[in-house]
Amino acid sequence: DGGITQSPKYLFRKEGQNVTLSCEQNLNHDAMYWYRQDPGQGLRLIYYSQIVNDFQKGDIAEGYSVSREKKESFPLTVTSAQKNPTAFYLCASTSFNIQYFGAGTRLSVL
Amino acid sequence: GQQLNQSPQSMFIQEGEDVSMNCTSSSIFNTWLWYKQDPGEGPVLLIALYKAGELTSNGRLTAQFGITRKDSFLNISASIPSDVGIYFCAGPPRDSNYQLIWGAGTKLIIKP
Numbered sequence: 162d163g164g165i166t167q168s169p170k171y172l173f174r175k176e177g178q179n180v181t182l183s184c185e186q187n188l189n190h191d192a193m194y195w196y197r198q199d200p201g202q203g204l205r206l207i208y209y210s211q212i213v214n215d216f217q218k219g220d221i222a223e224g225y226s227v228s229r230e231k232k233e234s235f236p237l238t239v240t241s242a243q244k245n246p247t248a249f250y251l252c253a254s255t256s257f258n259i260q261y262f263g264a265g266t267r268l269s270v271l
Numbered sequence: 272g273q274q275l276n277q278s279p280q281s282m283f284i285q286e287g288e289d290v291s292m293n294c295t296s297s298s299i300f301n302t303w304l305w306y307k308q309d310p311g312e313g314p315v316l317l318i319a320l321y322k323a324g325e326l327t328s329n330g331r332l333t334a335q336f337g338i339t340r341k342d343s344f345l346n347i348s349a350s351i352p353s354d355v356g357i358y359f360c361a362g363p364p365r366d367s368n369y370q371l372i373w374g375a376g377t378k379l380i381i382k383p
Contacts, residue, residue, distance in 0.1 A: 192369045203359065203376050204359070204373045206370065209370065251313050251314075258302055258304075258371070259319060260361075260371055261316070262314050262315070263313050264311075264313050265313050267311070
């Protein structure tokens with residue numbers, strides 16, 4: 162089945178640690194996105210990538226990094242510089258302005 | 272920049288009631304999208320609207336693209352427990368074909 166796979170579903174980060182969230186898609190979409198969602202809040206754009214080897218900062222990129230070495234993959238690293246990383250992270254890809262989402266990763270701080 | 276104002280922020284409803292929510296903007300949108308997010312999951316597209324005045328249904332859901340192109344409405348008829356969740360409106364900004372602007376969401380809660 163075509164879709165977007167995010168892993169892990171739950172992730173715990175220790176203070177000072179970098180953690181990487183995985184996002185893989187087999188929809189053959191060019192553009193991919195990372196959003197952060199806090200409780201009771203909407204979606205805030207962290208990074209997006211329109212093509213391989215290219216990506217742009219969204220509204221809240223500080224403390225995060227991404228790579229886009231393959232069309233299918235767009236991993237997000239939450240660095241130790243992100244002081245408030247606890248949130249629900251959503252990955253999406255797009256076709257004709259419609260975004261399709263993975264099931265999300267919930268990140269918590271130990 | 273362009274923003275989407277979604278209301279109400281939350282709704283408590285009885286099972287069987289009809290539900291209405293809306294999304295407004297100070298600027299024109301050429302596409303309106305309505306998504307639903309179940310707890311702990313990613314948003315799923317419900318309805319896409321591409322033309323001013325367009326009225327589109329998906330089962331018990333009906334959405335309309337406002338004539339002014341600055342608003343959109345979503346109605347749910349005869350609500351059932353699985354309608355619980357957060358409903359988002361979204362649309363592409365004028366200057367980008369790749370990004371979406373998102374409303375803050377309407378949380379639907381069924382009264383016990």
